[in-house]
Amino acid sequence: IDGYEFQSQIITDFLLTGNAYILLIGPTEPISMARLHPEQVRVMTTKEGLKYYEFKDQDIIVRYPKDKILHLADASWETGPSSLYGTSKIQPLALDIKTDINASKLVCESSQKGIPDLLISPSDPADIWGPDRRRSILGEYKKMARDGGAMAISSQIQVKELKISARDMEFVEANKTARETISAVYGIPPSVLGLPSATYATAKVENQTYWEFQKHRAKRLSSMWNKLSDLFDSNLSIEYDFSGIPALQELRTAKINRIKEHVNLGMNVADAYAYEGLSDAPIVSRGTIDDEEEVEVEDGEKTSSFCNS
DSSP states (O other): OOHHHHHHHHHHHHHHHSEEEEEEESSSSOSEEEEEOGGGEEEEEETTEEEEEEEEETTEEEEEEGGGEEEEEOOOOOOGGGGGSOOOTTTTTHHHHHHHHHHHHHHHHHHHHOOOSEEEEESSTTOOOOHHHHHHHHHHHHHHHHHOOOOOOSSOEEEEEOOOOHHHHHHHHHHHHHHHHHHHHTTOOTTTTTOOOSOHHHHHHHHHHHHHHHHHHHHHHHHHHHHHHHTTOTTOOOOOOOTTOGGGHHHHHHHHHHHHHHHHTTOOHHHHHHHTTOTTSOOOOGGGBOOOEEEEOTTSOEEEEOOBO
16 A cells, blocks of 8 residues: 555554554565554563564464564553553543444434424314314325415314424434544544634634644654654654645744744844744754855955855
């Protein structure tokens, strides 16, 4: 599979289970990688600590040395060997997710039962409608509901609209609460999910918050990929680039404006960029520039050149 699909699978494993496992295939520098399903991997320890990773597929059991596995784990509250596993976000959300599923099943089952919209009955308890009379009134009502107009009857009737019950409302609210809880744990605000927000400004701030959350998550992923790059060259590093995200451009502009203020107060340009968290900017520090040197050219004139260290 291509790199995009592979990374998507690893991120999915990490978000759902709190763990992601990558098998490195090759002697020293890996020549290929394989994703191991988190449910099939166990961390095996001894008194000395982590020993190997055990992979089980039906009746096949393989034990891989720990240097052949890239293990991406979320934070954990466990103690002992169990702390080597990341805590899944599904674990604390289990009750909310189960509630959401049950609420969805209730709505699905209710939609198949054909609950009537309203109840038409004689206002006088002594007035008994026969089958023909009921069919006639029902037919007139359906015609009126479809084409509009008026319906004339020869006796008094009462119409009762069958609204959603309080019990059904509880399931609707429980479904909404579960959705909000799950989205909050995963750092996804309502506007990103496509839900209506209060104002445009609110949606804008939520979008910025969402991408800031992704930047922090990307740091955790980068730390794992850098373990892979170190096997080839210790000078290599893998980082995620968020410079093209429109929602973060205003934050970047604000940082650049503050950098100008720092420089006006006498701070070094490169130091000002680093201070605002933009150390990756292609700015050459003044400390790395040698003094201006005069060189002779063929026509005897003097010019200046700068030598970067």
